[in-house]
Amino acid sequence: MNTIKFTLICLLVGAAVFVGGHLFGVGYLFFAGYTILQFVVLASAWNILGGYCGYVNFGSAAFFGLGAYTTVFFYKFFPLPIPLLIVIAAIVCGVVGFGMGYLTLRLRGAFFAIATLAMAVVLQTLVVNWDYVGGSRGAYIVRDEMIPIFGYSIEYIEYLFLLMMAVSIIAIVISRTIARTQLGFGFASIRDDELAAEATGVPTLRLKLIATTLSGALMGMAGAPFPYYIGYLQPASAFGLEYGVNSIAMPIIGGTTSWVGPLVGALLLGSLQQIATVTISSAVNLLIVGLLLVAFVVIAPNGLVGLVQERLKAWRRK
Amino acid sequence: MSPLLHVSNISKRFGGFVALDGIELEVQQGERLGLIGPNGSGKSTLVNCICGTLQNEQGEVHFDGAAMDGLAAHQRTHRGLARTFQLPRPFHSMTLADNIRIPMLFTAHKRSGPLHADSVDARCVELLRLVGLHDKARQMPRDLTQVEMRKLELARAVAAEPKLLIADESMAGLSHSEIDDILALLRQLNERGITIILIEHIMSAVMSFSQRLAVLVTGKKIADGKPEDVVRNPEVVRAYLGE
Amino acid sequence: MDVQLELLINAVVAGLLLGGFYAAVTAGVSISFGMLDIVNIAHPAFIILGSYVAYIVNIQFGVDPIVISIVMLPAFYLLGTAIYQIYYQSFERRGQESLRGLAFFFGLLFVTEVTLILTFGVDYRYVEASYIGPSLHLGSIDFPLRMLVPCVTALIMFGALQLFVTRSFTGRAIMAVSQDQLALQLMAADPIRIKRIAFGISIATTAIAGALLIIIQPVEPSVGREYIGRVFAICVLGGLGSLPGTLIAAMLLGVMESITATFYGPSWAPAVSFGFLLLTLAFRPAGLFGR
Numbered sequence: 001m002n003t004i005k006f007t008l009i010c011l012l013v014g015a016a017v018f019v020g021g022h023l024f025g026v027g028y029l030f031f032a033g034y035t036i037l038q039f040v041v042l043a044s045a046w047n048i049l050g051g052y053c054g055y056v057n058f059g060s061a062a063f064f065g066l067g068a069y070t071t072v073f074f075y076k077f078f079p080l081p082i083p084l085l086i087v088i089a090a091i092v093c094g095v096v097g098f099g100m101g102y103l104t105l106r107l108r109g110a111f112f113a114i115a116t117l118a119m120a121v122v123l124q125t126l127v128v129n130w131d132y133v134g135g136s137r138g139a140y141i142v143r144d145e146m147i148p149i150f151g152y153s154i155e156y157i158e159y160l161f162l163l164m165m166a167v168s169i170i171a172i173v174i175s176r177t178i179a180r181t182q183l184g185f186g187f188a189s190i191r192d193d194e195l196a197a198e199a200t201g202v203p204t205l206r207l208k209l210i211a212t213t214l215s216g217a218l219m220g221m222a223g224a225p226f227p228y229y230i231g232y233l234q235p236a237s238a239f240g241l242e243y244g245v246n247s248i249a250m251p252i253i254g255g256t257t258s259w260v261g262p263l264v265g266a267l268l269l270g271s272l273q274q275i276a277t278v279t280i281s282s283a284v285n286l287l288i289v290g291l292l293l294v295a296f297v298v299i300a301p302n303g304l305v306g307l308v309q310e311r312l313k314a315w316r317r318k
Numbered sequence: 319m320s321p322l323l324h325v326s327n328i329s330k331r332f333g334g335f336v337a338l339d340g341i342e343l344e345v346q347q348g349e350r351l352g353l354i355g356p357n358g359s360g361k362s363t364l365v366n367c368i369c370g371t372l373q374n375e376q377g378e379v380h381f382d383g384a385a386m387d388g389l390a391a392h393q394r395t396h397r398g399l400a401r402t403f404q405l406p407r408p409f410h411s412m413t414l415a416d417n418i419r420i421p422m423l424f425t426a427h428k429r430s431g432p433l434h435a436d437s438v439d440a441r442c443v444e445l446l447r448l449v450g451l452h453d454k455a456r457q458m459p460r461d462l463t464q465v466e467m468r469k470l471e472l473a474r475a476v477a478a479e480p481k482l483l484i485a486d487e488s489m490a491g492l493s494h495s496e497i498d499d500i501l502a503l504l505r506q507l508n509e510r511g512i513t514i515i516l517i518e519h520i521m522s523a524v525m526s527f528s529q530r531l532a533v534l535v536t537g538k539k540i541a542d543g544k545p546e547d548v549v550r551n552p553e554v555v556r557a558y559l560g561e
Numbered sequence: 562m563d564v565q566l567e568l569l570i571n572a573v574v575a576g577l578l579l580g581g582f583y584a585a586v587t588a589g590v591s592i593s594f595g596m597l598d599i600v601n602i603a604h605p606a607f608i609i610l611g612s613y614v615a616y617i618v619n620i621q622f623g624v625d626p627i628v629i630s631i632v633m634l635p636a637f638y639l640l641g642t643a644i645y646q647i648y649y650q651s652f653e654r655r656g657q658e659s660l661r662g663l664a665f666f667f668g669l670l671f672v673t674e675v676t677l678i679l680t681f682g683v684d685y686r687y688v689e690a691s692y693i694g695p696s697l698h699l700g701s702i703d704f705p706l707r708m709l710v711p712c713v714t715a716l717i718m719f720g721a722l723q724l725f726v727t728r729s730f731t732g733r734a735i736m737a738v739s740q741d742q743l744a745l746q747l748m749a750a751d752p753i754r755i756k757r758i759a760f761g762i763s764i765a766t767t768a769i770a771g772a773l774l775i776i777i778q779p780v781e782p783s784v785g786r787e788y789i790g791r792v793f794a795i796c797v798l799g800g801l802g803s804l805p806g807t808l809i810a811a812m813l814l815g816v817m818e819s820i821t822a823t824f825y826g827p828s829w830a831p832a833v834s835f836g837f838l839l840l841t842l843a844f845r846p847a848g849l850f851g852r
Contacts, residue, residue, distance in 0.1 A: 201425030
């Protein structure tokens with residue numbers, strides 16, 4: 001199925017979900033759905049660098065938080081419509097992703113991972129000390145109750161949900177397209193054996209930089225609407241470690257070798273966390289994520305998608 | 319005619335350890351050069367320096383009339399330098415055909431122009447047929463025997479359409495007939511115009527294949543000339559060939 | 562003495578004392594990352610675990626935290642060997658350490674931290690000991706005992722490790738396995754067993770480091786996160802696998818952080834270690850004293 005058809009199908013599904021939710025009028029589902037879609041973006045974005053290329057990024061929170069704070073900056077400086085903010089966040093985070101890649105991609109995988117963690121903390125510290133965007137006191141974002149779209153008036157949260165749905169579709173389409181093109185092959189060769197890839201003519205540094213830039217940009221896009229979603233933004237919540245853990249756990253649990261894995265992981269784990277947060281507590285849901293991550297990494301390294309593929313192979317042989 | 323490859327005064331250290339000490343080497347277009355020496359003498363380090371996997375501290379590498387210094391390994395491959403690895407390094411998550419596809423996609427087009435999707439597929443199969451692996455095109459590297467992995471390594475290097483191929487101990491641990499297979503393949507490639515540097519421990523193979531022989535011992539080149547002369551060189555006998 | 566100079570000297574002294582403590586914290590990672598090539602990013606979580614263990618026993622029975630940690634050494638050692646066994650079976654044997662190993666330890670870090678939050682909550686905990694409070698004074702230079710005692714203990718532990726690694730057979734086997742696993746096998750020593758022992762020791766050090774931590778400062782579960790960057794920064798800066806290098810790097814970082822906190826405020830302190838780590842990785846990954 002070519003990319004255009006796939007994109008259209010995604011758009012249809014997305015529209016159907018939205019219209020369904022709107023008609024049934026369950027407000028909470030849009031709040032929960034927004035969070036889950038956010039994770040779809042983060043997981044897919046992480047997987048481009050982590051699953052496809054094999055470079056583990058612990059600093060997803062950095063790009064997410066940077067995207068969020070770009071919005072806060074413009075909110076205070078010169079308010080802009082959110083779609084434009086998403087684009088700006090993509091550019092800012094893409095550039096930062098490129099810079100981070102340039103500094104660290106010459107390092108072995110383990111060093112790279114640690115460097116990403118370091119970057120996340122440095123960024124967070126910079127933001128905490130930057131009073132213009134509120135620093136550690138936080139920043140308030142006031143938003144409207146309703147917003148007009150194509151003549152209809154919808155709840156603000158529905159608007160945010162639509163935007164995040166659009167960003168999710170972009171993330172998924174990009175993930176899938178990469179996997180089917182020469183770029184995807186190049187990424188896979190880097191993951192399998194970077195030395196051999198370089199020796200066979202793959203421009204490894206250039207491809208890795210593409211991966212970090214793209215990954216960073218997408219994560220920033222996920223973060224851009226967040227201040228409007230949450231209303232009051234603090235560095236601790238924007239740069240929270242839960243974004244880092246989930247970005248890693250969801251692709252690993254779902255399966256890192258294809259674009260489907262992060263989607264499955266995000267939908268399942270995201271929903272599970274929403275349920276846990278509501279029924280038990282938010283700390284417990286993080287514990288569940290951590291335990292599942294450890295369990296899957298040890299027992300089912302190819303994730304749920306991998307398990308399903310093995311089932312299918314075994315069934316076909318019969 | 320100027321040599322295809324000119325290695326001048328190459329030196330490489332790892333901390334306090336001198337791996338290569340002032341190596342001078344020339345290889346002519348179309349030549350079959352054998353490179354021998356004890357383990358740890360620096361043969362693989364030399365290959366790594368020539369191909370750009372490692373950067374030499376001193377000296378220069380000239381290939382096909384151009385200086386290679388500062389060029390990354392993939393850039394040197396684009397210019398026609400290919401090598402196999404001593405321990406085969408296949409792309410383990412891809413089929414054999416896809417392993418061959420990588421250098422086709424990323425290197426071959428640089429040398430012979432853009433490729434059609436169909437012709438890429440056809441060429442992959444053709445290359446696998448060259449090494450006798452075409453019926454395993456859809457299998458994974460982990461299903462291969464040692465010999466087959468070595469052949470895959472060679473096929474992958476050839477897929478980059480090199481001018482110079484460095485075969486790094488492709489025959490270690492193989493049986494007589496398997497060695498003959500690889501030698502025949504290398505000869506075939508040489509007849510097509512590919513210059514070959516053969517790095518090996520198996521003297522019979524080296525002697526029958528090489529037009530010229532160079533010997534590396536503890537980072538220094540101690541002999542370079544006709545194979546029958548080199549093997550009689552007393553220093554070579556002492557350092558490597560034994561009593 | 563001029564106030565600025567006095568402030569500076571005290572900052573440097575505090576930094577050196579802190580650096581000694583940081584060396585104890587990093588010693589374990591020097592072994593697991595420097596010698597075994599295992600990126601145990603969960604190391605700080607075990608330190609916090611050590612802190613809480615010291616806390617519980619101290620509160621219940623009033624025993625000195627350092628004594629508690631020494632008693633707990635075998636338990637932490639066993640924990641370390643168990644974790645290595647899982648790590649080896651699941652990843653090292655299959656050659657997949659990079660992505661999955663990292664994710665594994667990241668998950669462990671998380672699980673440990675969240676479990677501690679669920680068990681103890683997020684309040685700061687601290688221990689009671691006779692040397693928390695008083696200070697030695699040398700002229701206008703202060704040596705707070707709550708920093709001095711941990712520093713001295715840390716140096717002792719560090720010295721013991723260095724002796725072990727250079728003098729004992731097992732210790733030298735550990736150094737050997739980090740350099741040439743094949744050679745070790747040929748000498749009929751089992752590299753897996755050696756690595757297991759080494760990793761066990763690495764985790765055992767966290768028992769002591771944890772007790773020292775809770776003497777120096779009150780502890781709550783997320784304190785560990787600050788130490789991830791510090792620990793790897795020191796390890797990389799000191800040159801992987803070099804214990805003396807680690808000590809010097811730890812002192813250096815301690816002094817830098819102390820001076821930053823004194824003159825620019827404590828909120829910039831995390832940026833110092835992490836920023837330093839980034840710079841080192843970007844420009845001199847072999848560290849100052851690299852092998």
